[in-house]
Amino acid sequence: MIKFENVSKIYPNGTKGLDNINLEIEQGEFVAIIGASGAGKSTLIRAINRLIDITEGSLTVNDIDVSSLKGKELRQFRRSVGMIFQSYNLVPRVSVIRNVMSALVPEMPFIRVLLGTFSQEEKMTALKSLERVGIADKAFIRTDQLSGGQQQRVSLARTLAQNPDVLLADEPVAALDPVTAERVMEDFKHINEELNKTVLINIHHVELALKYADRIIAVKKGRVIFDGPVAECTEEVLADIYSTEEGVANESV
Numbered sequence: 321m322i323k324f325e326n327v328s329k330i331y332p333n334g335t336k337g338l339d340n341i342n343l344e345i346e347q348g349e350f351v352a353i354i355g356a357s358g359a360g361k362s363t364l365i366r367a368i369n370r371l372i373d374i375t376e377g378s379l380t381v382n383d384i385d386v387s388s389l390k391g392k393e394l395r396q397f398r399r400s401v402g403m404i405f406q407s408y409n410l411v412p413r414v415s416v417i418r419n420v421m422s423a424l425v426p427e428m429p430f431i432r433v434l435l436g437t438f439s440q441e442e443k444m445t446a447l448k449s450l451e452r453v454g455i456a457d458k459a460f461i462r463t464d465q466l467s468g469g470q471q472q473r474v475s476l477a478r479t480l481a482q483n484p485d486v487l488l489a490d491e492p493v494a495a496l497d498p499v500t501a502e503r504v505m506e507d508f509k510h511i512n513e514e515l516n517k518t519v520l521i522n523i524h525h526v527e528l529a530l531k532y533a534d535r536i537i538a539v540k541k542g543r544v545i546f547d548g549p550v551a552e553c554t555e556e557v558l559a560d561i562y563s564t565e566e567g568v569a570n571e572s573v
């Protein structure tokens with residue numbers, strides 16, 4: 321379980337990124353975090369694997385106090401809470417399978433990703449992860465020869481290969497065309513349902529959030545202003561989420 325208790329984040333310049341967040345997310349949930357630009361979505365998701373430090377409150381993942389982790393413990397923890405970024409973060413000039421295998425060896429030196437040898441078992445694990453997202457046939461192709469959607473699926477396979485309990489994704493489909501974005505969301509859904517991984521996606525596309533997630537958490541000015549099942553996230557709720565003092569923001573629903 322991921323548990324936020326009275327969590328706030330104040331950035332060094334005084335901006336309040338999170339303002340007294342209280343949340344409980346059970347293992348196996350598929351949660352979409354929505355909200356206007358600057359609402360605090362990235363801050364919330366990045367706090368979970370300590371890419372940012374919270375300034376108040378308590379944040380635990382499976383009873384581990386995230387704020388207290390250091391060094392090796394933190395690195396180990398990050399293997400159980402995988403992160404997928406909008407920009408894929410892959411090594412472009414090596415094969416797809418090498419990118420995936422790099423997740424299997426903690427702190428693998430870059431040179432081993434490029435040139436190193438991998439065991440048969442490592443290869444099989446990587447291939448299984450690629451199969452899970454439907455691109456095992458691309459395993460031996462250079463990563464930079466794949467489309468954006470395929471690269472995002474490699475990134476997903478790489479994270480899966482480290483066998484995390486939780487998958488965090490920060491705008492994973494923002495750079496993709498609508499059809500490819502749906503395909504990647506379907507991959508997340510299968511992984512969530514078949515492997516019981518918790519999935520937390522921070523996403524601008526409300527229609528994708530409503531289609532694939534089970535639970536919606538909406539943030540505004542660092543606060544949770546809606547938390548409930550998709551069915552309860554009505555037009556009125558959405559209008560409130562994206563409303564500004566001047567009216568409904570253009571980028572909204």
Ligand SMILES: Nc1ncnc2c1ncn2[C@@H]1O[C@H](COP(=O)(O)OP(=O)(O)OP(=O)(O)O)[C@@H](O)[C@H]1O
Pocket residue numbers: 331332333335336337355356357358359360361362363364
């Ligand atoms: N490193 C930082 N230093 C200072 N303020 C920051 C920093 N990162 C984010 N903020 C501020 O914290 C608030 C929340 O930002 P955050 O990036 O979490 O929002 P978001 O909902 O993810 O936005 P977007 O959808 O545009 O990515 C914003 O006011 C932002 O300007």
